Amino acid sequence: MILKLYKDFAAIVGLPVFLLVLVIYFGGLPLEEFERFVRKYSGTIISLGTLALISFLALLTSRMADQSADSRNRLAEQAAERREELVAEATDRREALNQRVQAELQISRFRQAWIDETRNEVAEFLQLAFHRETTEQIARMFYLDRKIKLRLNEQEELASELVDALGDLTPDEEQTEDEHSQAIVDATEAGNKFLRNEWRRLKTDIREALLLEEDAN
Structure with a gap:
């Protein structure tokens, strides 16, 4: 469960970072230009980071909800089976x-x-x-x-x-x-x-x- 969430988070956050590195590397931007780029688009970068974090949290919440639902379903099934066993035992007695x-x-x-x-x-x-x-x-x-x-x-x-x-x-x-x-x-x-x-x-x-x-x- 944790490993899968880590992979999903890496996919969400890593993709924009990877694209940004490609632009810098293949575009040949010097460090000064990169700094100006970051200052100029800092708001956008922060927004993208926030969006990535929100997406990850939403994904985490969804996965946890699914796991909780599966756990409740299993418990409900076990409880139903136990009730049936108790009813059968009482009937036999x-x-x-x-x-x-x-x-x-x-x-x-x-x-x-x-x-x-x-x-x-x-x-x-x-x-x-x-x-x-x-x-x-x-x-x-x-x-x-x-x-x-x-x-x-x-x-x-x-x-x-x-x-x-x-x-x-x-x-x-x-x-x-x-x-x-x-x-x-x-x-x-x-x-x-x-x-x-x-x-x-x-x-x-x-x-x-x-x-x-x-x-x-």
Whole structure:
């Protein structure tokens, strides 16, 4: 940039000086004549020098303005590219979060269906426990007992308590009438505790999924 401006300045100022030297050299003007020439046309020479300086300053200003405009354009392009990148990143994050929310809500729906089915099976088992008279009723109780056990994670305390309580009601357990009635009460209480806990967990999962959805929007 500086070198180019120097060349332009040399072209503007050097050309008149070069022409003046040619006139003096080839015209054979003696020094006295040259001095008189300078005194006579000093105003013109000063004007030419001023014009050359003004031209150079105008050229310098123009070049600097062009460079500044190019710099602003580059910065604007970089800023636009960065904005596009940020928008794309935000969109990707929002889409990923939405997918996670939908997955969480879908899991919650499955869990709600699982809770409903478990509750119905426990309720049917307890109903059969009151009247376990026929072979079909007894077979149904054994079936429900095994099905409920397969649904539950016996490593969890409440699930283990429910499994034990239901096991006390299976027909192969020898109990008095009072013991059997108490076993039904215990199983009902264990079922209620287990289901209440599962509903609390479900509500927590849904609440967290809804909070994620709010963040995504």
